[in-house]
Amino acid sequence: MIRCNGKIRLITTVMFFLLWLLILNMFIHLKNVDIKGGLKVVSDWNYEVYSQRDTIERLKTSLDRNITEKEAIVPRILQKIKPPAVTMKNILNRIENNILHRRNGAKFWPKQMTSKDLILRLQKVRRNFQAFNNYSVSFKGKINLDLSPHELMCQLKFKVNMTTIMSSDFPASAKSWSQYLPKKRIEEVVGKLGRCAVVSSAGSMTASGLGQEIDSHDAVLRFNAAPTDGFQTDVGSKTTFRVLNSQIVTLPQYNFLDNPMYKKGILVMWDPAPYEADIHQVYKQEYQFLERYSKYRKQNPQQPFYILNPKSSWQLWNIIQENSPELIQPNPPSSGSLGILLMMNLCDEVNVYEFLPSFRQTDRCYYYQRFYDQACTFGAYHPLIYEKNLVRKLNRGDENSIFMYGKVTLPGIRNLQC
Ligand code: NCC
Numbered sequence: 228m229i230r231c232n233g234k235i236r237l238i239t240t241v242m243f244f245l246l247w248l249l250i251l252n253m254f255i256h257l258k259n260v261d262i263k264g265g266l267k268v269v270s271d272w273n274y275e276v277y278s279q280r281d282t283i284e285r286l287k288t289s290l291d292r293n294i295t296e297k298e299a300i301v302p303r304i305l306q307k308i309k310p311p312a313v314t315m316k317n318i319l320n321r322i323e324n325n326i327l328h329r330r331n332g333a334k335f336w337p338k339q340m341t342s343k344d345l346i347l348r349l350q351k352v353r354r355n356f357q358a359f360n361n362y363s364v365s366f367k368g369k370i371n372l373d374l375s376p377h378e379l380m381c382q383l384k385f386k387v388n389m390t391t392i393m394s395s396d397f398p399a400s401a402k403s404w405s406q407y408l409p410k411k412r413i414e415e416v417v418g419k420l421g422r423c424a425v426v427s428s429a430g431s432m433t434a435s436g437l438g439q440e441i442d443s444h445d446a447v448l449r450f451n452a453a454p455t456d457g458f459q460t461d462v463g464s465k466t467t468f469r470v471l472n473s474q475i476v477t478l479p480q481y482n483f484l485d486n487p488m489y490k491k492g493i494l495v496m497w498d499p500a501p502y503e504a505d506i507h508q509v510y511k512q513e514y515q516f517l518e519r520y521s522k523y524r525k526q527n528p529q530q531p532f533y534i535l536n537p538k539s540s541w542q543l544w545n546i547i548q549e550n551s552p553e554l555i556q557p558n559p560p561s562s563g564s565l566g567i568l569l570m571m572n573l574c575d576e577v578n579v580y581e582f583l584p585s586f587r588q589t590d591r592c593y594y595y596q597r598f599y600d601q602a603c604t605f606g607a608y609h610p611l612i613y614e615k616n617l618v619r620k621l622n623r624g625d626e627n628s629i630f631m632y633g634k635v636t637l638p639g640i641r642n643l644q645c
Contacts, residue, residue, distance in 0.1 A: 335629055336583040336619050340612045341552055345605055352607045356556040364502040364557035368545060371552045376621050379550065380638070381645035387542040389572050391495065391533035392506060401510060404517045407524035409531055414573065416493065416531050417467075419641070421445045423574035425567050426462055428453040429581040429604060430591025431633055437580055438463040440632075444578065448570055450562045451475050454488055454595055461594060466492040470566040473498035473516045476523075484523055493531040495569065496520070499559045500537035509537060540565060547613050550620075555610035564614040567637065574639045578624075581633035583615055 342350050374382065391413060397405040409416075424444040426432070428451065441447055441463035448468040449455070452475060455464045469492050475481045476496055483489055498516055500509045510517065524532060540559040547564070548555050563582055570577045581587075584604060592603035605612055622629070624636035 335626055336615055338619065339552060339616050340605075342612075345612070346601060349602060349605055349607055352602070353556050356558055356608065357554060360557050362499060362502045362557060362559070364541075364544075366545065366548055366557075368549050370549060370554070372549050374550060377645075379546075379617070379621060380640055380643055382546050382549075383543075383568060383571065384640040384643050384645065386546060387539060387568060388536070389539050389569055390536045392510075392536050396506060397510065398507075404521045405510075407521045409533060411531075413493065413495070413531070413533055413569075417446070417573060420570075420574040422576050422578065423448065423467075423570045424463075425563075425570055425577060425579040425582070426450075426453070427563055427579070427581040427633075428593045428595070429584065429633070430589045430594055431581045431584050431587040432458075432461050432594040433587070433589075433591070435461045435581070435585070435587065435632065437461060437632060441465070441580065446570075446574065448566050449492075450566060452481055452488070452595075453593070456488075458594060468493045468495060468566070468569070470562045470569070471496045472562055476519050477515045483519065484526065490527060490530065493533070495533045495535055495566075497535040497540060497559075497562070497565060498537065499540070502541055502557075504537060506536060506538070535565065543568060544610070547610060547617055550617060551610075551613040555613045556606070556608065558608050558610065560614050561606070561609040561611055563611075564618075567618065571637055571640050573641070575641070576639060577637045579618065579635045579637065583619055583622075583629050583633055583635055585633035586630055587633070 337344070342353055345353070392408060393412070394405045394408040394410065397408075422444045423446045424441045425448045426441055428449075438458075438460045442465045444465075446467035447463060447465040448470065449462075449466050450470050451472060453462070455462055455466060469489070471489075471494060473496060475489075476483050496516070500506075520532070520534065537559075543560050543564060544555075547560060567577065567579055567582070588604070590599045590601050590604075592598045592600055602608075606614075618635055618637070621637050622635040623638060624634060628634040628636070
């Protein structure tokens with residue numbers, strides 16, 4: 228009888244413990260569901276178009292190839308949809324996803340993630356981009372090179388020329404806008420930097436408490452519209468560099484000319500160009516961003532504002548492709564990789580936060596928006612998983628730092644001996 232009571236007590240305790248775990252998991256997940264309404268999502272087919280100038284061409288091509296409009300890449304329209312209902316089924320789905328995520332290696336970014344690890348939608352998007360080949364990529368190198376981290380660093384140092392365009396690169400006929408390009412190279416402006424931080428915009432920065440650590444670096448780089456105000460505890464408040472894609476500069480919703488956030492730090496903008504393009508051809512046509520660029524420079528002549536040479540991003544893309552086990556999206560690398568490599572050129576050591584996700588990994592895109600899409604972490608337009616594989620390979624920090632802080636430590640390449 229006494230033994231039987233003991234068993235019952237044990238079973239009851241285990242059941243209480245399991246129930247407690249269930250409630251805790253529900254609580255964690257409910258925090259990620261925007262139950263107030265107005266959740267913004269990017270629907271399957273309308274994300275990630277940097278400039279609208281070739282939209283019509285793309286649509287035409289997609290229709291020619293008999294691809295439905297849903298699969299074609301058309302301008303991004305943020306749609307308002309109803310938030311997910313908080314039903315028991317949804318809650319259980321989320322718990323199951325969470326457990327699966329953790330079991331399937333969300334703990335650490337795997338050594339090599341491939342397209343097979345992506346959800347079907349993202350696998351399909353990758354294939355569509357390969358079919359479109361919007362930038363006429365004609366890669367002739369080998370893939371799946373098994374380079375050591377040191378060899379890889381040497382390739383990044385010598386094969387990627389992280390340069391920005393200067394007024395001296397252009398003829399007098401381009402003076403209307405090229406006169407506004409900076410006269411001094413970025414290295415001359417910042418000098419030699421010691422420890423630098425790169426802060427990804429990922430939703431997993433939320434509740435990280437990394438703000439102080441990030442601010443302790445000599446320089447901090449952020450991306451696009453990622454704010455610090457109101458998020459200092461998690462992302463810090465220092466901004467030395469901001470890497471921007473051309474959407475930020477051109478699309479009215481970012482209010483680029485007037486938003487004070489863009490008046491801080493050194494700005495580095497990039498815009499995708501065809502794979503083989505010569506910069507003179509690219510900038511011969513007056514794109515909207517050049518107009519906006521000139522206007523901004525007139526208003527803020529003291530603020531350093533650079534335009535990345537589009538050749539640099541394709542040179543980096545080549546290295547990513549060569550070191551990947553399969554064909555990657557023929558689109559430029561994300562602002563994330565461009566920013567990381569820029570810092571590796573300027574700093575002795577670069578700590579990158581939540582580019583490789585920590586245990587806080589979530590489908591929430593950004594720490595500053597309630598917006599859910601796995602594409603933000605795993606890539607759709609950008610070959611993001613392959614970019615992350617590369618960074619994973621170069622990491623000099625320990626695995627626990629990835630798990631706890633999404634932190635990787637990369638050496639600078641300025642003084643690298645090859
Ligand atoms: O999303 P984005 O980047 O602004 O994020 C900056 C960099 O942080 C890393 N990141 C972000 C979110 C996440 N969950 N995981 C991550 O690892 C990425 O390295 C990313 O580059 C871009 O690269 O410029 C991008 O820009 C946005 C968007 O244009 C801007 O935010 C302005 O709205 C793109 N999103 C869309 O076009 C919908 C994004 O694909 C890439």
